Amino acid sequence: QQQVKQSPQSLIVQKGGIPIINCAYENTAFDYFPWYQQFPGKGPALLIAIRPDVSEKKEGRFTISFNKSAKQFSLHIMDSQPGDSATYFCAASRNTGKLIFGQGTTLQVKP
């Protein structure tokens, strides 16, 4: 019940494309869903986060869509650029300080 399942494991898109990364959870007590971006050799950086009382949140080119009934949420990257090539992690938390991470998606944006 503590798992967060992320897919796909890897993704390749052309510059300007819209990669979509999906996550699913079981525990309905989760109430905070962040996305992190990680470049090789670096720590994860907080990108954007959503709470279950909204269905969508946008920050720049990054959008989270949230489906509470399906217990799923996804990250969309608009107008993707080669500089977006990184590993993306979804996570979930329920105000305990413990983030439960998905397995990660390696994104490659081709020029």
Place this chain on the structure above:
Amino acid sequence: NAGVMQNPRHLVRRRGQEARLRCSPMKGHSHVYWYRQLPEEGLKFMVYLQKENIIDESGMPKERFSAEFPKEGPSILRIQQVVRGDSAAYFCASSPAGQNYEQYFGPGTRLTVT
């Protein structure tokens, strides 16, 4: 405004030695979290600390691992008698008091056990 600082960035230890990993949280942050990332895997929660208190250590292995966050100085993750399976990247994150949702990560310490 300096971010979360971790040192050393790389640490090599032989089997049986001790590893000490240090983490200084962002200025104004009083909560610290430690996560471990094994190769090709996601991050796994280990422990959540506030100054002089362990709040949640449910992710810590029962033996050889310990963590502290003293009143003064950095948080320390200590691994005694390291084994090859301890080789991983260890990340520290911090958050302000009362906001344990928004965690900001440091650059990590990459531990290699030979």
